[in-house]
Amino acid sequence: MRTTVVTDEERKKAFKSLRKAEVVEKQKLDVRYHIEDFDVNDRPRRFLEAFAAILKHSNYKMALDHFIKMSAKCSRCAVTCQVYQATGDPKDIPCYRSELLLSVYRRHFTVGGLLKGRLLGSGYLTDEKIQEMAESFWNCTACRRCSLECPSGIDHGLITHLGRYILSEIGIAPRALVVSTREQLEGATQNTSAIPVPALKDTLEFLEDDMFEEKSVHIKFPIDVEETDYVFFPAVSDFLMEAESLMGIAAVFTATGDSWTTGTGYFDGINYGLFYSDRMLERIVKKVDEEARRLKGKNILIGECGHASRSAKYFMPTYCGGKDAPPVINIMEYTYKVWKEGRLKLKPDAISERVAYHDPCNIARQRWIINQPRELLKAFCKNYVEMTPSGENNICCGGGGGTVSIDEIRPYRTTVGGKLKADQIRKSGCEILVAPCANCKKQLRELVEDQGIDCQVVGLHDLIYKAIIFDDSLVTKKENEPEGKED
Amino acid sequence: MESWLEFARGPLFRLSFAILILGLLRILFLDIWGAYKAYRKAGDKSMPWKLIFSRSMEWLFPVKRVAHNRPVYSIFSILFHIGLILVPIFLFAHVKLWKRSVGISWMTLPYNLAYWLTVSTIVFAIALIIGRIFNKSSSFISRKQDYLWPVLLIIPFITGFVCANLNVDPKSYQFFMLMHVLSGDLIFVLIPFTKIAHCVLMPLSQVVCTLAWKFPPNTDEDICTTLNKKGAPV
Numbered sequence: 255m256r257t258t259v260v261t262d263e264e265r266k267k268a269f270k271s272l273r274k275a276e277v278v279e280k281q282k283l284d285v286r287y288h289i290e291d292f293d294v295n296d297r298p299r300r301f302l303e304a305f306a307a308i309l310k311h312s313n314y315k316m317a318l319d320h321f322i323k324m325s326a327k328c329s330r331c332a333v334t335c336q337v338y339q340a341t342g343d344p345k346d347i348p349c350y351r352s353e354l355l356l357s358v359y360r361r362h363f364t365v366g367g368l369l370k371g372r373l374l375g376s377g378y379l380t381d382e383k384i385q386e387m388a389e390s391f392w393n394c395t396a397c398r399r400c401s402l403e404c405p406s407g408i409d410h411g412l413i414t415h416l417g418r419y420i421l422s423e424i425g426i427a428p429r430a431l432v433v434s435t436r437e438q439l440e441g442a443t444q445n446t447s448a449i450p451v452p453a454l455k456d457t458l459e460f461l462e463d464d465m466f467e468e469k470s471v472h473i474k475f476p477i478d479v480e481e482t483d484y485v486f487f488p489a490v491s492d493f494l495m496e497a498e499s500l501m502g503i504a505a506v507f508t509a510t511g512d513s514w515t516t517g518t519g520y521f522d523g524i525n526y527g528l529f530y531s532d533r534m535l536e537r538i539v540k541k542v543d544e545e546a547r548r549l550k551g552k553n554i555l556i557g558e559c560g561h562a563s564r565s566a567k568y569f570m571p572t573y574c575g576g577k578d579a580p581p582v583i584n585i586m587e588y589t590y591k592v593w594k595e596g597r598l599k600l601k602p603d604a605i606s607e608r609v610a611y612h613d614p615c616n617i618a619r620q621r622w623i624i625n626q627p628r629e630l631l632k633a634f635c636k637n638y639v640e641m642t643p644s645g646e647n648n649i650c651c652g653g654g655g656g657t658v659s660i661d662e663i664r665p666y667r668t669t670v671g672g673k674l675k676a677d678q679i680r681k682s683g684c685e686i687l688v689a690p691c692a693n694c695k696k697q698l699r700e701l702v703e704d705q706g707i708d709c710q711v712v713g714l715h716d717l718i719y720k721a722i723i724f725d726d727s728l729v730t731k732k733e734n735e736p737e738g739k740e741d
Numbered sequence: 742m743e744s745w746l747e748f749a750r751g752p753l754f755r756l757s758f759a760i761l762i763l764g765l766l767r768i769l770f771l772d773i774w775g776a777y778k779a780y781r782k783a784g785d786k787s788m789p790w791k792l793i794f795s796r797s798m799e800w801l802f803p804v805k806r807v808a809h810n811r812p813v814y815s816i817f818s819i820l821f822h823i824g825l826i827l828v829p830i831f832l833f834a835h836v837k838l839w840k841r842s843v844g845i846s847w848m849t850l851p852y853n854l855a856y857w858l859t860v861s862t863i864v865f866a867i868a869l870i871i872g873r874i875f876n877k878s879s880s881f882i883s884r885k886q887d888y889l890w891p892v893l894l895i896i897p898f899i900t901g902f903v904c905a906n907l908n909v910d911p912k913s914y915q916f917f918m919l920m921h922v923l924s925g926d927l928i929f930v931l932i933p934f935t936k937i938a939h940c941v942l943m944p945l946s947q948v949v950c951t952l953a954w955k956f957p958p959n960t961d962e963d964i965c966t967t968l969n970k971k972g973a974p975v
Contacts, residue, residue: 303968304968307968308964310963310967311963311964312956312957313779313782313783313952313953313955313956313957314953316772316776316778316779316949316953317950317952317953319771319772319775320772320775320945320946320949323768323936323939324936324938324939324942324943325936326887326936327879327882327883327884327887328814328818328879329882330811330814330815333810333811334810338878344877344878344881344882347878347881347882353882402806403806403810405803405943406939406943407796407797407943407947407949408946408950409950409953409954412954423968432975436974439975440974440975532960532961533960533961533964533965534975536959536960537961568785568954569785569956571784571785571787572784572955572957572958573784573956573958573959576784576785577786577787620789620792621792
């Protein structure tokens with residue numbers, strides 16, 4: 255039932271490695287993403303040690319024990335995997351990818367596997383297998399769509415997540431993610447985009463001036479205010495690349511009058527730990543919690559970003575006190591709530607172009623936020639169209655699982671990973687594609703550019719900014735504006 | 742032959758049935774125990790029970806997700822499973838054996854329904870094997886047991902069908918019956934140790950998947966200590 259297979263030419267382009275031959279030789283690893291230098295000796299043993307340590311201190315063992323007994327190899331996951339649908343290479347079937355790690359687990363961590371291995375003297379983990387895993391786990395966009403289609407309930411996304419985590423413990427992880435995380439946790443700026451606090455303040459002041467010019471309303475980005483209802487953590491790259499999304503969010507808060515703030519102690523919602531290391535995931539989540547507690551905020555508010563929202567929503571209770579952890583909400587939930595309460599007014603038919611909504615996997619796959627943004631869009635878009643499949647079953651942008659931040663694999667992302675999404679966008683005929691996620695937005699912009707699709711990719715709050723109606727009491731009349739006919 | 746048959750459906754059956762039940766109880770217990778331990782360790786103990794229940798039901802009664810993904814294979818697989826589960830448990834002749842040996846009985850399938858369910862199980866099993874061989878993605882990921890299981894599973898169906906519905910001479914009847922019982926015994930013994938364990942583990946899949954994402958807190962420090970990475974840069 256394959257629908258889209260890339261041509262040989264596209265395949266050549268997608269899989270071309272930009273890494274220098276001497277680096278590949280030195281690192282003894284032929285993958286397409288850059289890796290910082292690491293110890294290449296005795297990798298299988300170190301992989302198994304890392305695997306054992308992770309199993310000892312995590313809950314993965316329970317899942318792996320279940321999965322190895324369940325896998326029926328029905329290949330239904332193949333039909334839903336957009337990577338396999340594009341490449342047609344059976345090595346991209348999610349069940350095959352999962353088996354790479356499950357076979358290591360079975361052979362080295364189960365009694366049956368150990369006995370069989372000893373008796374037959376076979377099945378030892380080899381450098382070749384590590385090479386295959388290092389390649390395969392980063393071909394996957396971790397969208398977890400396949401997990402919905404597995405009758406046995408095997409979560410291939412979880413296995414990819416674990417595989418990447420183990421690899422990272424022996425030094426195999428995309429440099430782009432590692433370097434950003436290092437800056438976020440140990441660098442001077444404490445954020446993945448390396449934005450210093452003075453630059454952040456300048457940017458926000460500039461945006462405030464800009465918004466006053468446009469709307470004649472004093473729309474503020476409150477900074478370091480204590481005891482607010484919401485402490486705001488966007489994907490920090492939004493401060494550089496998604497000004498309009500931030501302006502829309504600030505406009506909503508100005509319209510409702512609710513208190514919110516951005517903290518200068520820590521202001522990055524991005525959490526690449528979700529993509530390659532649970533240890534980093536934990537450290538970053540704790541930083542968000544620390545800043546929210548410093549500012550004595552009631553709720554943690556995450557901006558338009560799928561993985562940032564999921565890492566905070568699902569892992570804040572994990573690492574920061576269970577039920578006592580600060581509540582986490584996504585900005586779309588807030589905006590929807592205040593709109594439903596009648597505290598946010600939107601101009602009907604403010605947008606006349608054909609608009610479609612893209613569900614970020616990290617937000618929709620678990621049926622978290624699906625209908626709210628759609629209802630909001632339908633309230634002010636004349637021509638809203640739905641892409642199929644959508645919601646829980648959405649097709650990933652093609653840059654999920656952190657792959658979007660790996661610039662050197664852009665041809666892979668826009669030729670293979672996003673192929674099905676590109677077809678879907680084309681079919682919808684949308685002129686504006688709304689993607690409330692920093693990663694999706696970057697990937698989709700590159701995708702429409704590389705695939706030659708005439709479509710603008712924006713955030714939900716970019717459009718809300720255009721449609722918002724402010725109360726008259728908030729609108730300042732400009733000095734040179736004539737006040738009626740006094741003369 | 743008769744003494745072989747007596748042995749196969751007497752002590753051998755009791756042994757293999759005991760292995761089946763104890764084996765399934767063992768893996769079920771280990772699975773639940775593993776899930777319980779994971780729950781105890783998890784930092785976040787909230788469970789989306791509604792979502793877990795709804796997704797579990799979607800797969801225990803798989804109607805919703807059939808049409809859009811390998812529909813022919815999926816429908817064949819469902820029909821195969823229906824006969825595979827119902828016939829051995831509710832066949833009149835089987836229930837009668839239980840009644841005679843341990844004194845318990847339950848509802849039975851009408852003869853015609855049992856007849857057609859047996860035929861359909863055999864037909865769909867063969868279709869599934871053919872599908873596995875000729876579907877490129879299926880055959881690539883298939884192991885030996887994925888081909889052997891449907892073959893093994895239809896042996897008791899074919900032999901049982903012959904004994905129940907065809908007029909064969911007594912000697913052949915005994916042969917088919919011996920094959921019927923022996924293959925059944927073998928299936929019982931193998932179930933707990935192979936992928937067919939999904940017959941008891943499947944209802945737990947969604948709970949396990951949800952719990953797997955519920956990580957224990959403070960593992961960063963523990964793993965750093967174990968791997969001797971304390972104080973190492975990111």
